[in-house]
Amino acid sequence: MSRPRDSVRLVGLRARGRHGCLPAERELGQEFVVDATLFLDTAPAAAGDDLTKTVDYGALAVRLVETVEGEPVDLIETLAERLAAVCLSYDLVEEAEVSVHKPAAPIPLPFDDVVVTIRRGRA
Secondary structure (H helix, E strand, O other), rough: OOOOOOOEEEEEEEEOOOOOHHHHHHHOEEEEEEEEEOOOOOOOHHHEEEEHHOHHHHHHHHHHHHHHHOOOOOOOHHOOOOOHHHOOOOOOOOOEEEEOOOOOOOOOOOOOOEEEEEEEEEO
16 A cells, blocks of 8 residues: 555644653653654545544543553653554554654763654554
């Protein structure tokens, strides 16, 4: 199956989580920022102006935030996998790209952001 040309993007979704390898990260938590791109065919939704034929990005945002706020993990790579699984749980989504930003990562040097981006599709 070829990758759909259409996408729905949710950019800059913020949530507080307790992910990280250091005890202070688990105790204090920090803000994470999520970008998610869902690849799907949006033509049926557009043709009928029908929300049920696409992904409700409001509902998606709630589920992604619940995941970030949920069970802590050591690695943002693991968090990204969990978020991609949420995206792929929508039957219409054929592929998802998820970026997890950790702008307050414990790095003792000046930096702007740490980002892990993954792309996952249906098996």
